[in-house]
Amino acid sequence: xxELPEVETFKKYxxxxxxxxxxxxxxxxxxRILKIPEEQFIKEVKxxxxxxxxRHGKYLFVKLNSKxxxxxxxxxxxxxxxxxxxDEPIHSRIxxxxxxxxxxxxxxxxxxxKVDLTNTVKEFLKKKxxxxxxxxxxxxxxxxxxxxRSAIAKTALMDQSIIAGIGNLYxxxxxxxxxxxxxxxxxxxxxxxxxxxxNNIKEVLKFGIENEGDLSIYPNNFLIPHRVLEEKxxxxxxxxxxxxxxxxHGFFCATCQSLK
DNA sequence: GGTCATGTTGACTA
DNA sequence: TTAGTCAACATGAC
Numbered sequence: 267x268x269e270l271p272e273v274e275t276f277k278k279y280x281x282x283x284x285x286x287x288x289x290x291x292x293x294x295x296x297x298r299i300l301k302i303p304e305e306q307f308i309k310e311v312k313x314x315x316x317x318x319x320x321r322h323g324k325y326l327f328v329k330l331n332s333k334x335x336x337x338x339x340x341x342x343x344x345x346x347x348x349x350x351x352x353d354e355p356i357h358s359r360i361x362x363x364x365x366x367x368x369x370x371x372x373x374x375x376x377x378x379x380k381v382d383l384t385n386t387v388k389e390f391l392k393k394k395x396x397x398x399x400x401x402x403x404x405x406x407x408x409x410x411x412x413x414x415r416s417a418i419a420k421t422a423l424m425d426q427s428i429i430a431g432i433g434n435l436y437x438x439x440x441x442x443x444x445x446x447x448x449x450x451x452x453x454x455x456x457x458x459x460x461x462x463x464x465n466n467i468k469e470v471l472k473f474g475i476e477n478e479g480d481l482s483i484y485p486n487n488f489l490i491p492h493r494v495l496e497e498k499x500x501x502x503x504x505x506x507x508x509x510x511x512x513x514x515h516g517f518f519c520a521t522c523q524s525l526k
Numbered sequence: 527g528g529t530c531a532t533g534t535t536g537a538c539t540a
Numbered sequence: 541t542t543a544g545t546c547a548a549c550a551t552g553a554c
Contacts, residue, residue, distance in 0.1 A: 269532055298550090324533080341533050342551080357551090376551050378533055394534095417543060425543095426534080435532050481532080512545055515530090 268324055268339040270400055270431030271474030276337075276345050277321045280328065283347035284362070284370045288315045291363040299359040299374055301382035310383055311335065311362075320387060322399050323430025327387050336390055340378025346371045400431035401471045408464045412452055419455075420448035420511050423467075432467070435481070435490060438516045440470050442489040447525035448509060448518050493517045 268276070292312055297304040314330035321327070326337040337343070346355050347370050354361060358371035360381060372381060384390040398407040411428050422428050423437040432440070441448055444466045446459070455463065477483055484490045487500050497506050499519035506517045 272532075338533085340550095341531070374550095376531090376533095376549085378549070378551095380534085415542085421544075424533095433532050479532090512543095513547085514533095 268341070268343055269433035269436050269474070269479070270321075270324060270471055271436070271477075272479035273321055273324050273326055273339060273431075274401070274475045275478040276339065276343075277319050277326055279345055279347070280316075280319055280326070280370075283345075283368070284364060285316050285319065287364040287366055287368075289313065289362050290365050293361040293363070294359075295361060296359045296377070298377060299372075299379060299381055301380050307381075307383065322387065322391060323396055323426055324433070325390075325394075325396075325430075327384075327390070332385075334384050334387060334390070336380075336382040336384050337372065338380045338382075340374055340376060340380070342373075342375040343379040344373040346373060395427045396430045397426065397428045398430065400429045400467055401475070403429070405461065405464055408467075409460065412460070414453075416451055416453045418449045418511070419446050419452055420516060422452045424514070429467070431471070434514050434516060435493070436470055436474065438493065438518065439489050440466050441523060442518060443470060445522050447523045448511065448516055450525060489517065489519075 289311055292308050294300065294304050300307055310333060311330065317329040319326060319328050324338060328335040328337070347368060349368050351369065354369065355371050355373050357373045357375040359374050360372040362370040364370060397411050412422065415422060415428065417425065419441055420437055423432045423440060424434065444463045446463065481490055492500060492506060495508060498504065499506055499522060502519065502521050504519055504521040507520050509516050509518065
């Protein structure tokens with residue numbers, strides 16, 4: 267699932283179920299999901315307590331006594347908290363046995379997710395070259411990160427080193443709402459349009475978070491329910507255009523989002 | 527069987 | 541350096 271709103275939802279789920287619990291045991295169901303050797307991961311995490319969590323972009327950090335576990339959910343990641351080991355999900359890749367008798371599974375059907383360890387969040391963000399978090403960044407950080415950039419809007423929004431957290435679907439929604447053509451060069455936007463874009467990033471992500479990343483409940487006036495061939499723009503009725511940028515498919519309204 | 531998918535990364539070309 | 545393209549990764553749905 268995960269773009270920023272989904273990861274925020276996973277964070278809340280983790281906080282509500284597993285925070286302050288101690289890891290009694292760990293079972294690695296598939297070590298391809300780990301960025302570090304299995305033995306090392308187990309050694310560093312077993313016996314530790316989940317002290318706090320922090321989300322940056324699409325990454326979730328879980329603080330142990332000193333180090334952090336870093337969860338990335340790829341396209342099909344999830345958590346599941348349960349009591350009976352028989353309920354372990356099919357695609358459970360890492361199983362944490364907690365000291366209250368419950369289990370937490372890190373799930374990844376397609377194995378695109380990754381689990382890592384880091385000494386500090388700062389160090390990890392630097393290593394991954396992640397930009398400011400899309401949901402919590404300030405307008406100053408936003409303008410600063412776009413400075414001297416000439417990428418097209420769609421690419422810029424999805425580039426995690428520019429802004430962290432926005433993916434294919436939400437970038438389409440944000441551009442639609444701001445009435446920006448996906449191929450508009452970011453440095454050609456007026457200051458007013460940039461502020462508009464900033465506000466819409468916040469609003470779209472906020473809406474996503476409030477709905478726990480559930481894309482099936484989106485109102486008709488959003489683009490997301492219409493990202494299908496032959497669908498019409500909910501604002502003006504024009505047939506939406508499908509486009510491709512760097513191997514990712516998007517939709518936009520050629521009338522509402524004209525390229526000036 | 528073919529195509530597509532909410533993501534990231536590294537190689538390669540301007 | 542910055543931008544953009546593409547293949548690779550692994551699996552399930554239609």
